[in-house]
Amino acid sequence: MKHHPILPKERILETALHLFHKQGYHATGINQIISDAGVAKASLYLHYKSKEELGIEYLNARQEIWFAQLKLFTDESKKPKKKILAAFDFLNFINEKESFRGCSFLNMLSEIQSEETRLLASIQNHKTQLREFFREILPEEKGEHTDIIYLLFESAMTESQLFKNQWPVEKAKQAVADLFKLKYIK
Incomplete structure (x- = not known):
């Protein structure tokens, strides 16, 4: 996994901002967000308890x-x-x-x-x-x-x-x- 200077929570949100807006909320899967943000699944769920919570932050x-x-x-x-x-x-x-x-x-x-x-x-x-x-x-x-x-x-x-x-x-x-x-x- 690459080292990113931006904190995982911020990368997740930035990735969601891009993907939800471009592709849509339901068309964007959690696995794509994890992959594109370069974070572990546990990291995503540490910061956002659900996709709905991430959607609200988005x-x-x-x-x-x-x-x-x-x-x-x-x-x-x-x-x-x-x-x-x-x-x-x-x-x-x-x-x-x-x-x-x-x-x-x-x-x-x-x-x-x-x-x-x-x-x-x-x-x-x-x-x-x-x-x-x-x-x-x-x-x-x-x-x-x-x-x-x-x-x-x-x-x-x-x-x-x-x-x-x-x-x-x-x-x-x-x-x-x-x-x-x-x-x-x-």
Whole structure:
């Protein structure tokens, strides 16, 4: 076995970040993670008691990475409307960067079983935080219009994955811009 400068727990998580996102949660086996991370099976189970626990850590890490990148795009402007529109620019960026792989959370949602409630809770937490992110930008909207923005954002992400194209993001961004122009959103 090769010597790795990164600790086994970190290698396992880094490997899961790559494989779960690229291949899917259920398509990625524990043996592949062990092999690709260069760790022993005992080491994996020392750090993660189950694949579900590793899946939760994957979602937590993915959320940190994803929100950090989203905030880089939206923090460039001080104006709320420009921040919202910049979130759609982030979708274009992430689509290009990740070859239209789509939302890690929704991808996992489509794979989990009903008894995997902890994974479902992690996915729901991410989506709740995304809704709150839009509400923090437009607090005067009290959720009504920010939920419309959230739904347009989510559908743009999903449809761009489906069609492997940016047009859904551009159409959703234009719809939000039109809401601002029509004064539906303050």
